[in-house]
Amino acid sequence: MQRVFVYGTLKRGFRLHHNMREARFLGTGFVDxxxxxxxxxxxxxxxTQDxxxxIFGEVFEVNDDTLAILDEFVLMSLLSPRSTRQVQMLSGLEGTVEALLYxxxxxxxxxxxxxxxRFDLPD
Incomplete structure (x- = not known):
């Protein structure tokens, strides 16, 4: 299982969240x-370099199948392969957690x- 930080259309209530149906919501947080x-x-x-x-978003725990779906989605857009960053949690889990993001x-x-x-326009 991996943690993933999502900040847009994969968040709960947004148009592509159905790709996260097997994921477990862990809480909200931000990355600097x-x-x-x-x-x-x-x-x-x-x-942003200097x-x-x-960026505010949501953290999910995903299995390998869901991660493969996300990676395929990313390949169709102009996003990088996933990388690991520190996410400061605001709800759910406490403290800072490592999560993948694109x-x-x-x-x-x-x-x-x-x-x-904050991307706040659910579809």
Missing amino acids: GFAMYRVEWYPAIIE QPGR VYLDSIEGQERIHTG
């Missing part, structure tokens, strides 16, 4: 060092920045 942008109908995050940025690889030039770090 990223900026969020709206790319068409979904959010994308990039590492600028502060915080980062956008394409240019964000001309895309709208979501300054709150």
Whole structure:
């Protein structure tokens, strides 16, 4: 089992959450060092290097089958292979946990920045 941090359309109540049907919700949290942008109908995050940025999302525990579905979905978009980051938990689990997340690889030039770090438009 792996922990995954999701920040957009895979969250509960959003259009692609059905891909998480076998996942177990562990709580909400945030990661630092990223900026969020709206790319068409979904959010994308990039590492901010020297600028502060915080992304809010949900942490799930997923099995290998669900992880394979997420990886396949990622290959169809312009996200990186998963990488591990520290997530500061806000609810559910306490403290900081390691979780996988996906980062956008394409240019964000001309895309709208979501300054709150929250993607809050369920479908």
